[in-house]
Amino acid sequence: MSELDSIIIETGEQPDAAIIWLHGLGADGNDFVPIIEQLQLPSHYAIRFMFPNAPLRPITINQGYQMPGWYDISSLSIVDQEDEAGIKESSEILRQLCEAQEAEGIESSRIIVAGFSQGGAIALHCGCRYPRPLAGIMALSTYMPLPDQLADEISETCTETTLFMAHGRQDDVVAYEYGKQSMELLESYNIEVLWHEYDMGHAVCIEEIQHIRQWLMDTL
DSSP states (O other): OOOGGGEESSSSSSOOOEEEEEEEOOOOOGGGHHHHHHHOOOOTEEEEEEOOOOOOOEEGGGEEEEEEOOOOOOOSTTTTTOOHHHHHHHHHHHHHHHHHHHHHOOHHHHHHEEEEEEHHHHHHHHHHHHHSSOOEEEEEEESSSSSGGGGHHHOOGGGGGGGEEEETTTTOOOHHHHHHHHHHHHHHOOOEEEEESSOOOOSSSSSHHHHHHHHHHOOO
16 A cells, blocks of 8 residues: 555644554545644644555445455454454555655654554554554554454564553444453553543544543653
8 A cells, every 4th residue: 555545634844753544444534634623733743644545345244345444344243253364454554654654754653553443443453563662552432453362463662652542432333342351451461551431422522632632742
């Protein structure tokens, strides 16, 4: 996947930080572009926001209908029958996007991988395995895919990365329990997780955006 498949918005000349933000199933890179304005980050932050578009793929739970997705979903219980190949393929795409930023002069410790729902699952999978310390991982309304493989694959630098997780208590797409269990799993590896939960469904709320803003300012 090249940068041609991403929407790129820079908030200043010569960005010294990058946020790669992955959308959820059936959406596209445009989905989170408005959040840049909503975050109201200080004007001196020169950040390259990247919103990659997931490839089209047939989604089993939607009768095989093709839509933008980072991996297939075959069951209402999303943690059953996980699409290991699709998850790893998209995680590799995200890793390559991070490495491309490094090649352009942005240090890994100034890169944040972020995502909502499916996109957040890929951000967690890739971020916890990235071989160099990242600035942070932001996982919204999501869960850790392939949790049984984490012990063997987690990177040594992951404990240096700060992790922001947020979930709606009434989420009917990615159950709140999945998010909470993933947070507890990550904490068991001595990873610092900043956990937020809100009275909402599978969505992003204004209070959450304020918490993201504060975390981004603390992290960058």
